[in-house]
Amino acid sequence: xxxxxVGLAAAxxxxxxxHRVDALYVEALEAETLAAQQPRLVLNADRDLRFAPFxxxxxxxxxxxxxxxxxxPEHIEECFAHVGAIMHTESVFFFTFRQAAAYRRATFxxxxxxxxxxxxxxxxxxxxxxxxxxxYHPRRQAMAVLRKSRI
Numbered sequence: 001x002x003x004x005x006v007g008l009a010a011a012x013x014x015x016x017x018x019h020r021v022d023a024l025y026v027e028a029l030e031a032e033t034l035a036a037q038q039p040r041l042v043l044n045a046d047r048d049l050r051f052a053p054f055x056x057x058x059x060x061x062x063x064x065x066x067x068x069x070x071x072x073p074e075h076i077e078e079c080f081a082h083v084g085a086i087m088h089t090e091s092v093f094f095f096t097f098r099q100a101a102a103y104r105r106a107t108f109x110x111x112x113x114x115x116x117x118x119x120x121x122x123x124x125x126x127x128x129x130x131x132x133x134x135x136y137h138p139r140r141q142a143m144a145v146l147r148k149s150r151i
Contacts, residue, residue, distance in 0.1 A: 049079040051086050058088040064095040069141060070109050073117070080121040080146075089148055094132075096141040118144055 042053045062083065068076055083093060100112035115131055122129035128149045135143040 049075060050082045054086045057086055058091065059086055060088075060091055062087070062091065062093040064093070066096055066139070066141060068095055068097040068113070069111060072105075072111065073103065073113075076113075076117075077121060080118075080125045080127070083146075084125060084127070084148060087148055089150070091148065093146040094143060095146070096135075096137055096143050098140075099142040115142070115144070118146075122146060 044053055046052060064079075071079075087093065097118070098106070098110070098112045100114060102114055103117060104112040106112055119129055121127075126149050128147045130145050132143040132145055137143065
């Protein structure tokens with residue numbers, strides 16, 4: 001999980017929304033508790049999105065919930081350029097974003113993006129991407145899912 005832009009106070013509510021994301025992962029979450037997964041907190045001293053602390057590791061599920069809403073385009077580009085290194089062929093990366101017709105910096109720390117921005121990054125970095133229409137977000141963010149392209 002990259003982080004939760006909504007803060008820890010709402011984490012319980014956000015986990016409830018995660019359960020609606022994908023039936024496959026709901027079953028996996030129910031079958032194995034979080035404790036069994038041996039979660040760990042990793043602070044990235046480099047403060048980048050190159051995922052160096054996870055070198056050599058691969059993850060089944062990645063989630064950036066209310067994160068891209070607070071990142072500038074170049075940070076999202078960096079994430080897309082490097083996230084594939086911690087994904088295997090069956091990995092899925094769910095992320096939410098504030099969808100708009102065009103890019104817009106709404107406030108100092110809030111950004112809106114057209115889905116086409118993510119489609120371009122996905123194509124450039126060898127991913128397949130889809131917009132999820134079955135997801136409810138309390139702040140009306142859209143959800144997309146990113147997978148490695150199968151050639």
